[in-house]
Amino acid sequence: MSDTKPQKHLPLEALHEDAGARFGAFAGWRMPLTYPAGVMKEHLHTRESAGLFDISHMQLFEVEGAGAADFLSRACPLDAAALREGQSKYTVLLNEKAGIIDDLIVTRLGENRFMVVANAGNADKDEAHFRAIAGDFDVSFTPLERVLLALQGPDAEAVMIAAGLDLSDLTFMTGTEPREGWFAARSGYTGEDGFEIALPLDDAERFARTLLDDDRVQWVGLAARDSLRLEAGLCLHGQDLDENTDPASAAILWAVPKALREEGKFIGALALQKIIADGAKEKRVGLKPEGRQPVRAGAPLINEAGEKIGRVTSGGFGPSAGHPVAMGYVAKTLSEPGTRLFTEVRGNRIALDVHSLPFTPQRYKKG
Known part of the structure; x- marks a missing residue:
């Protein structure tokens, strides 16, 4: 059964x-x-x-109470108290090893009210993780339909x-x-x-x-x-981010305020500080395959000698870019744009170049 x-x-x-x-x-x-x-x-x-x-399929959580900002700042590498009313912030939920449980957007709606938007596949895990932390704070945590x-x-x-x-x-x-x-x-x-x-x-x-x-x-x-x-160079959790990936390797360290990288009290802070101090061993990069053949998630990245040096985590054809686009992880030493790599697709070797992200310009309405 x-x-x-x-x-x-x-x-x-x-x-x-x-x-x-x-x-x-x-x-x-x-x-x-x-x-x-x-x-x-x-x-x-x-x-x-x-x-x-x-x-x-995405899950909204309402966070409310006198301890709401402190609660979110413990759960995430986030200074929730510093958010202006109406301000949104991209952040992550980390485990103690600084692995990414999920990536989230947190919006401050009032002095003690916040909205959290979480990914569908992680909603149950996120809720359990948040609730385990919430016991230490004066806060209510409510999934919204x-x-x-x-x-x-x-x-x-x-x-x-x-x-x-x-x-x-x-x-x-x-x-x-x-x-x-x-x-x-x-x-x-x-x-x-x-x-x-x-x-x-x-x-x-x-x-x-x-x-x-x-x-x-x-x-x-x-x-x-x-x-x-x-x-647009945006990550998909479960492919480009997961619990074995940290923000430094994922090239999303910009989401962690600089002061918190050094003295944050969030879960995973010590592990992240060590990763930053030692230097991340690998880095998420954009990849532009030669020709028209898309390269898919899971494809190994290899050097000219055929040795594995990384992996593709997302890939497909970019209709606006006009060519195949992909992202993946490579050793930090191979992460410079223009670096030539290879992969195998159905027995054929395809060359790829490390490419800066995004592949097409982002056109947000900035303040």
Whole structure:
């Protein structure tokens, strides 16, 4: 008898079925992978106009109480008390060895209120980890049931205004509560300007239909979301980040405030200080394969002599870049852009060059 958990379903699944979505499994959810337009057109439409993504598999947690800032600053390498109201911050949950349990976005909504957005596949693990820490603080930690929609692309702001939700005051990595039970942040996973809107189920279908009534908007599935984030040089937890990867090796040390790298009291602080002092042995880099053949996650990276020197963690074709794109880990000594590496795909040797990230310019609305 199988003990496999039943697949979870998006609250707006019927809307995706009506739109002709092709579904697949992701992080325990039945997710729309592509729509009839196909991944290439969905990707380019997001870069050129406005793509709508249903990311309701992501988990929101509300953190509230007099100890909320101290609690988050213990759980994450984050100075939560220093966040301005409405400010969002990319951060990570670390284990004692400074391995990355998950990457998160934390937004301060009030003096003692924060919103945490976590990845779908890690939501249960994150909740257990947070709850184990919460016992030491005056804080409540509440998972929220919300539909989460992302509208991404250069037309996103104008589309939102036309739909009756003016978020033009927000800049990249800021958030607000525009209506009761709603949470909106100017953020995303594509490298484009855009918004992520969490809203109650009762409001969600009507709002999604309003957005889709705009000619500038079309549904975009998980496949294009992956190619968009890869071109933007953004990590996917479970591939580019995991519990055996630390922030220094992952090249996301910028997410840890400098003062905290030296004297932080967060979980994993001592291990991270040692890694920084000793120097990370490997580094996440962009990779540009020669030719048109995409290189996929799991492919080994080798030198000219055929010796393994690293691994590909994400890879595919970049429709906007116009060539295959990938990310992976190599020895620090091989991490300079332009360094020539190789891999094997179905018995064929393919050359790759270390490439600076991102592959396409990020176009966020900065403050």
